[in-house]
Amino acid sequence: MNTKIVSFLTALGFIFNAANAENSARIGYASDYFYRGVQKAEESVQGSIYLEQDISALKASLHACTNQAVEVGNDSYHIGGGLSSSFIDGLFDAYIGINHFEDLPGTSLAEVELGFSFNTLLNPSISFFRDFDESLYTYELGISHDFEIEIFDIGLHASYGNTETSSANDTDYYGAGVSLSRDLSDSASLAGSINYVDADNIDDEFIFGVGLTFNF
Secondary structure (H helix, E strand, O other): OHHHHHHHHHHHHHHHHHOOOEEEEEEEEEOOEEEOOEEEEOOEEEEEEEEEEEEOOEEEEEEEEEEEEOOOEOEEEEEEEEEEEEEOOOOEEEEEEEEEEEEEOOOEEEEEEEEEEEOOOOOOEEEEEEEOOOOOEEEEEEEEEEEEOOOOEEEEEEEEEEEEOOOOOEEEEEEEEEEEEEEOOOOEEEEEEEEEEEEOOEEEEEEEEEEEEEEO
16 A cells, blocks of 8 residues: 555656646754654754645645654655645635655554645644554644744744554644744745644653755
């Protein structure tokens, strides 16, 4: 199943390139890397690419991310793609897609994702995930708010999630953070962030990050 998903997402990437999609790429550093309440690595170098293309009333997207541990932890890879659309004059968006995760060394995970976001106060969102192999579920709730000051753009966010780690066990995890970003040119921006994470199975932790994003 995982091999088929990777092949599908790779083929979708070629379609996006042919369609001359709007693209962005990011490279950055993080003091720690957590995923759904589990620490995967300590100091890490991160990279990602995101493609987006309008197809009639739908918006297709494809993303690929990697987290490379500097010394302690696993290297992680994530690719995903899906379709989204807006409803009620843009009041809310719906998204459906598939994701593939892999840790090296470690295990892999393939899942389907269904998400809803609302373009109202605090931009609330809810997402549901189902593991293809073990039929385990995850759901996440989030809020966010962005505003501008004279020098920086400021982003605030908070989230709560619950993920099933087995048929008999699950984990709650929480996060909140702030980011500051500044445009360096029409196609490049620099951002820094501080995030707080906590979960049932870890001590609370603050994560510091910095990243450079290019639009092309």
